[in-house]
Amino acid sequence: MAPIPKDENKRQRIIEAALKVFAEVGVSNGKIATIAKKAGIGKGTVYEYFSSKEDVFAAVFKVFFQKMMAGYNALIQQDMDPVEKIELILDYTYDFFDESLSGENSADWLIFLEIFLQGYRDETHGDSKLSFKNILHDLYRMFRPLIDDGISKGAFKPLDAEHITFIIFAAIDGIGLHYFINRDHYDKEKLKQTTKDIYLRGLLNTQRKGT
Amino acid sequence: MAPIPKDENKRQRIIEAALKVFAEVGVSNGKIATIAKKAGIGKGTVYEYFSSKEDVFAAVFKVFFQKMMAGYNALIQQDMDPVEKIELILDYTYDFFDESLSGENSADWLIFLEIFLQGYRDETHGDSKLSFKNILHDLYRMFRPLIDDGISKGAFKPLDAEHITFIIFAAIDGIGLHYFINRDHYDKEKLKQTTKDIYLRGLLNTQRKGT
Amino acid sequence: MAPIPKDENKRQRIIEAALKVFAEVGVSNGKIATIAKKAGIGKGTVYEYFSSKEDVFAAVFKVFFQKMMAGYNALIQQDMDPVEKIELILDYTYDFFDESLSGENSADWLIFLEIFLQGYRDETHGDSKLSFKNILHDLYRMFRPLIDDGISKGAFKPLDAEHITFIIFAAIDGIGLHYFINRDHYDKEKLKQTTKDIYLRGLLNTQRKGT
C-alpha cells in the first residue's frame, strides 16, 4: 500500500511539510494538497511515499517524538550530577519552546497537542498503530534513571521514583504548554529561576540538614 | 442570521451536546448533524440558535471555561489557610479528572485540548472572538490571591507571586493531562501525596523554622 | 447509511437516470455527477437516497430484472396454448429489443450486459448482495411451467423439462444480444420465422405423427 520508494530525502520533506501544516491548521484541516505544495512536489507524489493521510500523520507522530526524546536524552546522557541535570532540563524546556516559537516555525509546537489529541483518539477508538501510551512510557523510562540516580546518591528525597518521574515530566509538559501561550507576558529568566526554586527546594532533601 | 430565540434551555442542550461531540471526535470531525441528534432536535434548529458551527464552538469554549473556573473558584473561596487550599487544589485536580473519566463522559476532558488548539489558532489567525490568552489570565487572576495570601501570611516562600501562580497552574495542567492518559498505571493516592510532597516542601518555607 | 427519505418518485428518477448512464458508458465510467444532472437534482442528493454508487447500481440491477421478468411474465400468464406462447415469446424477444433500441434509449439494453458483468464479478468476489445466479434461476422458474405444460399436453417432446428451459432461455438471450448489434443487417420478420422454424420443428413432436 505504501510502497516507500527510494528517495528518503523526499520522504523527509513531506513529513516536515506535514508537520508544519498540521501544526498550523490541525490534522483534520491539513490538506494533502497543501502539504504537497509546501514540500515542492505534486499531490500524487505524496501517495508514492505514504498510503494515506493517516499514514502521513503516523510518520509525523513518530518523527516528532523521536526528535523530542533525542533532545531530552542528550541532556540526560551528559556526565553531570542529577541536580544540575534537572536544572538543565527545566531550563531547556523553556529554551526549547522559545526556539520553536521563533520565526516561521511559530506554530510548530502545536503539533504536540495535535498529536496528543489524534493519538489519544486513535488509541481510544482502537485503530491505532501509534500507541500514545507507549510513547509516554518511553519518555518516562528515559527520565527514570536520572531520578533513580539522584535518589541513590542522596541528592533527591527518597520518594517513589516512578511517581516522581511522572510528576516531574507531567509538570514540565504543562509548563511548556502554558509558556507557549504566555511567553510575552513573563520574564523567562525569572520563570526559570522560580521553577527551579519550587521544584528543587522540594526535591532536594538538603534542607533536612538544618533539622 | 442567529436571532437567538427564546428557549434558553434548548440552547444549553445544544452546547452540552456539542461539548460531548467535540470532545469525542474533535471539532473538525464533530458534525452538526450529530450534535443536533444528541440534543434531540432537528439539524436546522441548531442554526436558529447559532449562526455557524464556529459560533457553536465559541459557546462551548465559553461555557467550558466558566465551569472550570467555577470548580476551582469554589475551592479558592473557601475559608481555610493557603497551604490547605493548595493541597485541596492539587488533590482536586486528580479527583476532577478521575470523575471526568468515569462512565460515558470518558472523553469529556479532551475538549480542553480541542478548545486549547482551536482557541489558540483562532487567536493566531486573528478571527477570534475568544481570546484564549484572556481566559488563561482570568484563571491566573483567580489563583493569584491565594498565592498572595500565602506569601503575606508567611506560609509560602517570598518568591514573585505572579510567576509562582503561572508555574503552579501550568504544572497542574500538565499533571491533569498526563494523569488523564495514565491513570490506570498509577496509584492515585500515592501520586497525590508525592505531588504535594514535591510542590509543598518547596513552596513552604517551614524548613526555615529549623534554622 | 442509505437514509431513504420519502420522495419515492425522486428515487425512481435517479434509478432511471443511472440506468441510462450506466448503459451508455458502463458502470465504471458512469459518474454520479452525470446521473444527478440527468435526474435533475444536485450531486449530493443522490446520497440522500443511496449510500454509494454501488448501492445505486444494486437498485438499477433489481429494477431492471423486475421489469424484464414482468415483460416475459405477462406473456406466460396469458391463457393460450404452449406452442403459441413459445412463438409469442420468441417474437417478443425481437420486438423488445427493437423497441429498446429506438430513439434515445438506444443503448438501454447494454445495461443487461453491464449488469451481467458487474453482477457476476460481485458474486465471484463475494461482495454481492445481488445474487446473479438467483436472478437467473428466477427467470428459469418463470419459464418452467410453460415447458411443463407443453410436455404434459403432448405438445412438446418429452425431454427433460429443466434442461429444455435452460436451453430455450439461454438461446433467447443470445439471439437478443446478437440482434441488438445486427438488426440493421437482417430482416426481422424473416428472423422471427426462421427462429420459430428451427426451435419449434424440433421442440414439437408433431412430426412423429407422420411416422
Place this chain on the structure above:
Amino acid sequence: MAPIPKDENKRQRIIEAALKVFAEVGVSNGKIATIAKKAGIGKGTVYEYFSSKEDVFAAVFKVFFQKMMAGYNALIQQDMDPVEKIELILDYTYDFFDESLSGENSADWLIFLEIFLQGYRDETHGDSKLSFKNILHDLYRMFRPLIDDGISKGAFKPLDAEHITFIIFAAIDGIGLHYFINRDHYDKEKLKQTTKDIYLRGLLNTQRKGT
C-alpha cells in the same frame, strides 16, 4: 508514440496479461500497473509497445477473436458431414467453456462480454478502430459454408442460410453465456444431448423421410 519495438514475444505477454486482468476485473478497473506486473515488465514498458490503454484493449480484442475463430474454424475445416460438424460445434461450446472455467483462468471468458461491451460502445461513439460488427460478420461468414453445405447436401432444411447462421451462432453464444454461470447446476452431458435434440430435430429435415 507507440514505436512498436522489436520484441514481439514481449508484446504477446502484455496482451495475455491484459486479457486476464480485463477479464477478472473489467476493462475500466484493469490497471496498466497490474498488467505490467503480470507480464513481468515495468509499467513504462507497456507504453513502448502500445500507445495507450485503449490501444492495449484493441490488441486484446483482436487476439481474442482470432483465437476464438481459430477454435471454431478448426472444427469447421474438418472433413466430415455437416450434421456431425454441427453436433461437434455444439458439444465443443460446452467443453470450451468447461475448460475455460477450470483452474485459475476461471474468469477468462468474461472477457468476451467486456470486449463485447467496450467494442460496441467504441463503435457507437465512433472512436473505434475495432469494428465489432465486422468481427461478428467474420464469425458468421465462417459458419456460413457449413450451413450452405448442409442445405445443398439435403441434410438441413432449405431455409435461408444467412438467417440460420445468425440464429445458430447467436444461440450458441447465449448457451455458452448461461452455461458459464450455471454449469454447477446442470448435467453437462444431458445439456449437450438436449441441445442437439432441439436444434437438430428441427434443423434436419430427416423426418420428411417418413412422409
Place this chain on the structure above:
DNA sequence: TATGAATGAGTCTTCATTCAT
C-alpha cells in the same frame, strides 16, 4: 419556531501517462 431535504464546494485518493535516467 422547527424541520430535514437539497445542495455543491471541497477533499482524499486513484491511475493513465510522461520522461529523466
Place this chain on the structure above:
DNA sequence: AATGAATGAAGACTCATTCAT
C-alpha cells in the same frame, strides 16, 4: 530499450448551510 518515480486530472463522497414547508 526499459524503467519507475512523478504528476495532475478526475471522481466518489462528506457536510455545513439554506430554505420551503
